[in-house]
Amino acid sequence: MLLTLLLVLLLVLLAAGGYGTVAPARPQGSRYLYSVSLAVCTVLLLLALAHLLSGREPLHLSLPLGLPWLGLHLRLDALSAFFLVVVNLGGAVASLFGLGYGAHEREPERVLPFYPAFLAGMNLVLLADDAFAFLFAWEFMSISSWALVMAHHREPANLRAGYLYLVMACFGTLALLLAFGLLAGVDGGYGFAAMRASQTPPALAALVLVLALLGAGSKAGLVPLHVWLPLAHPAAPSHVSALMSGVMTKVAVYGFIRIVFDLLGGESAVWWWGGLVLAAGGVTAVLGVLYALMQHDLKRLLAYHTVENIGIIFIGLGLALAFQANLMYFNAALALTAALFHVLNHSLFKSLLFLGAGAVLTATGERDMERLGGLIHRMPHTALAFLIGSAAISALPPLNGFVSEWMTFQAILNSPELPQWLLKFLVPAVGALLALSAALAAACFVKAFGITFLGRPRSPAAADAGETDRFSLSAMFVLAGLCLLAGVLPGLVVDGLGPVVGLLNGGARLTDQYHQPWLTLVPVGPLKSSYNGLLVMLFMAVSGVAAALLIHRFASSAVRRGPAWDCGFPDASPATQYTAGSFAQPIRRVFGSLVFQARERVTMPPPGDLRPARLEVELHDPVWERAYAPIAAAVIAVSTRANVLQYLTIRRYLSLVFGALVVLLLGMALWR
Amino acid sequence: MHSLEFDIAHFLAGGMVVLSFLLLYQDRVYALLNVFALHSLVLALAVGWQAYIQEAHHLYVTAGIALVFKAIVIPMALRRIVRRLGIHRTLEVVGGVGRDMLAGAALVALAIMVMLPVTVGADALAREDLAFALAVLLLGLLLMVNRHNAISLVIGFMSLENGLVLAAAGARGMPLAVEISVAFSVLIALIVIGVFLFRIRERFDSVDMQAMDSFRESRLK
Structure with a gap:
């Protein structure tokens, strides 16, 4: 019943996509469309949240659609319900932002038809319960998001981004297709239920893990499969960038979790699986943030941070796999909770930051930070929301980013209990990488916020900027509020994640947190570690107010006019300020x-x-120059050679066919 | 097993292979057309005989189609085309007869080596028929590869298609609808090829493929 309702809502989204083809011609068309998306996403969000919190049994629905002998299978369990919450929260807020942003869109006919379709595609991936439906929805999501990336197709950089995205999406889907093929086995059981029930041989299971890592990792942005992401995500309109970075990468994470933890089953995990995922996550986290630091394009910087955060999530997932392989289900639950918590957190603050970047972009027309500055005076509300997002992504308490990274560290600190020596060494090394990436992320957001919003305007566009509209602001503040809420009341989120973790972890989950006194988060045990967001916030508020009072108490109240602290250039031009590059x-x-x-x-x-x-x-991009450029060169070399085949005579073609046939027949005759 | 029925079916299918060999070294266009007409006639007989021994009445229709279209209409139409193109006196250089015969024999051996082990479960008649059909098909391809003249290419293609029909008839028949659509597609191919031949002739004053290749721009880098 609930699933039917969800399906009907998805159809409403698709219908809205159809309306999107005529909406740009109508005066209020885009507003209606975003309102419908907002309403549908909100209802989907509430339904999924209700299902998740009620802890009910998984729901199933089969429809005679899709492949004739397979049909269309849908399933709503705790895992898909949690990701539905993430997706539709992002979708609702992006739609709210779109209500205001839509007025600024130059080519709405290239955005409106695909926007609701993109939302519907992401939702369908989460509900799919057979390989065909999953891959269909996955491709639907990829292609509709590709259309959105190509919305502003007259810019040559966007064309390149779109092409690269398409190539990488094809590669990822190919890997997933092969993974499902291996999971289905020789009998062709393409329903997820059959895959869950069947036992995959260990060698094949390892291959499935690698393929899932490639397939889902290319969509999520694992290094070295991330190259398309920092190009494609910023190319789309800003609310779509928020969806792609904040939400679509999470759908990819869902795909990985679904295949590895659910379909393969954590009990078939081998310890080195966890090591592989951990190493991929650690490298991704550090390289992502280093790339981000080198970027001065605000949206591209955010996109590179998505790569970093995906790395953090995969660190959590790798730890969970390593613990599950050693039957340490409690620690696995801790790592899984941390990873899933970070999924939620990243979707919140990355959407917030992209929406903020979008507001800056519409106000100034600039993405290059070297041409921004001083926006805190002209866009104070946007600046506040962006600051909260920056603090959250830098993992500062009492915001939500801190909690999930802290929990990841708790899981890392439990790693000496692992029996394998390789893991004993690898996990602390990855922990160091995680700490490094967290510190670098903070530096990067000091740069992003400081150069964009502080100082003096570096261009006339930045000097003439105005505050963005109410819809966009409310969208950002909803997200900022949720960042704070999830940071102050982490116990509630951890409890909400309980059924998901239990589903993936053979029933083991963290202890319920709601009965802890003063909303404290005690993931491991009261003697080991605990975190109270409320207390930290109170302390920060009290100490902040006390410091302010003290300063005002002892500082002189007399007004003194004189040259400001001017570093020796009293009448400096804005170009003499600290720049993003110098930072x-x-x-x-x-x-x-x-x-x-x-x-x-x-x-x-x-x-x-x-x-x-x-x-x-x-600067040189090591991944591009070492991995992709040789592949591209090889493809071009081979196709140049093969180009000769385009210009043969008809007899040569016939001879080729004839020769091929004879060779194949000979092979057949000799084989037996 | 070795009844008269089997022997006659064997004889007719084998006759098609022999006629395919005949096609290989005909250097005059009319002779090639005549042998092709004979090829199609034997096909019609072979399919008719299959219809009789299998008691599959729809195969009679197949045989009829082969007789009317392939043995009569198409050769006559091609003959008219040849006359109007005025190439009935041209001699086509056929590579050494001995070489072609050896290659053909090797192909027949290959066909038998492939087909007989694959179809172990089937009855002897179908196995022989399939082997012969594959041989006819390969010989048709060899003809197409060997010739320069566009008409010869068409004949090669049609004899290849005869091999397909023989295979289908031997393997308990293909559905009549498929057979009719194949026959029509062959007819349409004939019409298209005929039109093209005249167009090519208008353009290049020749239907010799080698002459045409020399007109192609060299687009190779």
Whole structure:
């Protein structure tokens, strides 16, 4: 019954997509469309939340659609309900933002038809209970989001982004297709129920894990499969960027969890699986944030941070796999809870940050941070929301990012109980990588917020910016409020995640947190560690107010006018301010020369010469140059060779067919 | 097993293979057409005989189609085309007869080596028929590869198609609807090919494939 209702709501979304083809011609068309998306997403969100919290049994629905001998199977269990909450929360807020943003869209006919379809596709992936429906919905999601990436297709960079996205999406789906093929076995049991029931041989199961890591990882943005993500996510309109980065990557994480933890089953896990996922996550986290630090394009910086956060999530999942393989279900529950909590958190603050970047983009027309600045005076509310998002993604208490990363660390601290020596060494190393990435993320967001919102405007566009509209602001503040709420009341979220963790972890889950005094989060045991967001917030509020009072008490109240702290340039032009590039320079010096082969060249004109001094920075993308460029070169070389085949004579073609046939027949005759 | 029925079916199918060999070294266009007409006639007889011994009445229709279209209409139409193109006196250079015969014999051996082990479960008649059909098909392809003249290519294609029909008839028949649609598609192919031949002739003053290739721009880099 509930599933039928959900399906009907998805059909409403698809119908809204159909309306999107005519909506741009109507005066209020885009507003109606976003209102419908908002309403449908809100209802979906509430239904999924109710299902998750009620802890009911999974629901099933089979329809005679899709492949004739398979049909369409849908299923709503705790895992899909949780991800439905994440997806539709993001969808609802992005739609709310769209209500205001839609007025600024230059080519609404390229956005409106695909936006609801994209939402419907993501929802359908979560409900699918057979391989065909899953892959169909997955491709539907990919292609509708590709259309949204190509919305502003006249910019050459977007064309490249779209092409790369399409190639990587095809690669990912191919990997998933092969994974499902292996899971289905020789009998072709493509329903998920059959896959759950069947036992995959260990060698094949390992292959499925690798394929799932490739398939879901390419969509989620695991290094080195991330190359399309920082190009494609920023190319879309900002609320779609928020959806792609905040939500679609989570659908990819869902795909990985569904295949590895549910269909393969955690009990068939081998310890090195966890090590593999852990290593991938650790490398992704650090490289993602290093890439982000080198970026001065606000939206691309956020996209690279998505890569980093996906790494953090996969660290949690890898830990859970390692613990499950060693039958340490309590620790596995802790790691899984941390990963899923971070899924929710990242969807909240990354959507918030992308919406903030979108508000800045509409107000100034600029994405380059070197041309922004001083926006806190012109867009104070956006600045506040962006600040909250920045603090959350930098894992500062009392916000939500801290809780999930803290829980990941708790799981890492329990790793010495693991028996394998390799894991004993690997997990602390990954912990160090995680700590490094958290610190670098904080540095990166000091840069992002400081250069964009503080200082003085670096361009006329930034100087003339105005505050964004009410819809966009309310969307951002809903997310900011949720960031704070999830940070202060983490116990409630952990309890909400309980059924999901139980489903994936053979019934083992964290103890209920709601009866802990003062809303404290005690994941492991009262003697080991606990965290109380409320207390931290109170302490910060009290100490902040006390510091302010003290300063005002002892500071002189007399007004004194004089030159400000001016660093020796009393009437400086905005160009003399700290820039994003100069902020990132120390980190570029430390890590960039190793990772990016960064080279800096300073050319100083001799005295008397009027030319300006120049500082040139040269960066290399290691992943692109080592992995992708050789592949692309090889493809081009092979296809140039094969191009000869396009221009043969008809007799040559016939001879080729004839020769191939004879060779195959000979092979057949000799084989037997 | 070795009844008269089997022997006659064997004889007719084998006759098609022999006629395919005949096709291989005909260097005059009319002779090629005549042998093709004979090829199709033997096909009609073979399919008719299959219809009789299998008591599959729809195969009579197949045989009729083969007789009317392939043995009479198509050769006559091609003959008219040849006359109007004025190429009935041209001699086509056929590579060494001995070489073609050897290659053909090797192909027949290959067909038998492939088909007999694959169809162990089936009855002897179907196995022999399938082996012969594959041989006819391969010989048709060999003809197409060997010839320059567009008419010869068409004949090669049609004899290849005869092999397919023989295979279908031997393997307990294909549905009549499929057979009729195949026959029609062959007819349409004939019409299209005829039209094209005249167009090619208008353009290039020749239906020799080698002459046409020389007109192609060299687009190779």
